Amino acid sequence: MKLIFMVCAIFTCLSMSSSYIFAASSGDVLEKSLTQTEEEKKPNEQEKITPITDQAKPEAAKAEEQKSVATGTNEGEEEGEEETVKISDPLRPWNNAMYHFNDKFYFWILKPVARGYSKAVPEDMRLAVSNFFSNLAMPIRFISNLLQLKIKNAGNELLRFVYNTTAGVGGLADAAKLDFGIKQHDEDLGQTLGSYGIGHGFYLVWPFLGPSSLRDTIGRVGDVFLDPVSYVTPWEAAVGIKGYDKVNETTFHIGDYEDLKKSAIDPYVSLRDAYVQYRKKKVEETDTPAEGKSQSSKQPVGQPEPAQMSMTKPGPDKQPLEDPEPTKQSDPVPETAKQTTEQTESAKQTGTFFKHAETFFKLPEPKPGQKQVGQKPAEKKELVKSTVPDNHHGSKPVHVQIGLFKNKNNAEDFKEKYKKKGYETFTLECPTKQPGAIYRVLIGNFRNKKEAAELAYEVRSKEKVDAIIYHE
């Protein structure tokens, strides 16, 4: 505990004593720790604080913590508190001026123009224009996905571009989404920088363009180079096209800014915070592969621990990867999971490769009927999965194995370690031909291999543990 506070204090002091630019290079993590210990401090005081407060800071923070522990009852408060994301705003006078400039620009020029335009042009045509421009901006998303190593999403973007440009008549219709349900993966270079752990730096409002930050401005400059419209000559034409795009987009958002202003006590602060929260979400979305998400997030409650399995089900001796038939029955049982995986390493790599290749080119199945209809059964399935034990229909449950142990205690320790990380872990005792047994540490409880494979892939990449599929 003490150590954490010391580290926090050192970080805060470092970031405060140096310029704001430095804060830009330190990640979101730092920003967060800053907000946690600095909650009480005014932002404009930050500059004045000298490293002398070094010693006092953790004390104060500790006292604060003890106070809140003592009051006890309001756990919810602390919970909400942690989430606060702040951004430093050293250029507030400039930002404020630009905010007011944009405000006037919106009400005096952009909104009237967009209104007139939307009266003249029917909604479907405006949607087509919007689709056209977003199809054109594919390179931004493609490169950003690639730079974040989101190979599948990048592949999808490429597919979408090809399909929408042809079947969607030059990108006027989002045919890929309608026909195959392949959605756009909104990524830009600002998000990419964010995904590398680079923080916002500071808040920055640009005339015409609106809220941004140091990081996102840098990203945006890069985006301009990736945007084909930028290469239209003469440059006046390029600006004109971008202006038209902006007017067209605005027609779909008339009223949004008005609502924000109406509901806000201080619209400037509200907009700044909304921007930071929105970008934070965008960046975090990139951290986990979208398809593994439903498993990675906390499981629905009420999932019964399949504890009874640890005694009853004698599993096959050893099960490398997805092979249903165990090949070598009576191998000497390896002591740790690491050893097992050495043997299956090559097999697994090819496995992962195939999974990649498969997902890269695979189109999701066309959705029957409306979107809503498509979404509901999925929801139900998940709920059912959480409440009903998995031994239905004679199909055996599939798990993800993250460890294999000869020693029961070691297995239990390993299980507890991952339980603390938020996984639904359990152990399974499997008899061997030799006296004794091996203990598998498993997570998840699925009906089919595909879901388990997704979780295994996710755990592998996230925890750097050798997770393989295991089914009884």
Add this chain to the structure above:
Amino acid sequence: MKKQGIALTLIIFLIVPLSVYAGAPLDSVKGNIDKVLDVLRDPALKGESGKKTKKQKIRSISDKMFDYSELSRRTLGQDWKKLNPAQQNEFTDLYKSLLEDAYADKIINYTDEKVAFSKENQLSEKTFEVQTTVLTKKADIPIYYRVIQKDGQWKVYDVVIEGVSLVNNYRNQFREILMNKSPEVLIDTLKKKVGKA
């Protein structure tokens, strides 16, 4: 025999709440939103006079759906203690009418949008996040409702629209005021905003 009976009852008691628990936050939010959608789509409530009844009906639903005191407490966070109990009550009332004014008008204009309920995430022991998507022609807007269990009911204490948490957004605004000014000023500002000055 008796022992077995006791064991059985125990097991039933252990299992039943669990199965009831699962899905309850989602169902509760869904129930309330369905009610709101019913009001919005009610063909009997058209025109200006219909709008007024619509607003009233939505307000009574939102009273049951939201936990405004929890919402207020979380919004102010640590600053909550700066307010005395009377001020806390006044703040809750004003904040509530601010939110109702701001969002009731917006909601009333929705008619043909569909809402899809995707799933629920457990945030803490008592809190869940119910994830929904509003499907519009232009885009799918993710709206998450954060709910807390109070007296056996699930009440919304935060709404997160496209990653922007309502509570966090207002917290930053209120905090800026409370940094330099007293809680009275905050309440006066709110009064002016709501039009009750």
